[in-house]
Amino acid sequence: MDTPDGSTEHDQPLVCASCGASPPPGQEAAARLSWSRGSERGRTTWTCDRCSRANLRSIEGKLDPAWW
Template structure:
């Protein structure tokens, strides 16, 4: 099963989560973000804001 970024829809190469991607739990749901989205929204992630807010 491919890993897909929950923000932009980009697919990771291979079936494993790349080390450069980030993972968050929002409202009990695991969300995964690619390295580009992680960098772009780092401050919002650190503030623990839901991705709906970004």
């Protein structure tokens, strides 16, 4: 087996945690740049660019008003 960068992280399939969408073959590299990356219980999660924009509102809504 030949793993150029030796990263196990890149072995994970890119799937949107919100809508379950995945980038078409050949588009994963671009998606990793445009999608939002997060972590949940030590696992890397991805959110597609569409859901990221939709989530911005809900994320802002969850912030404690006093924080501002």
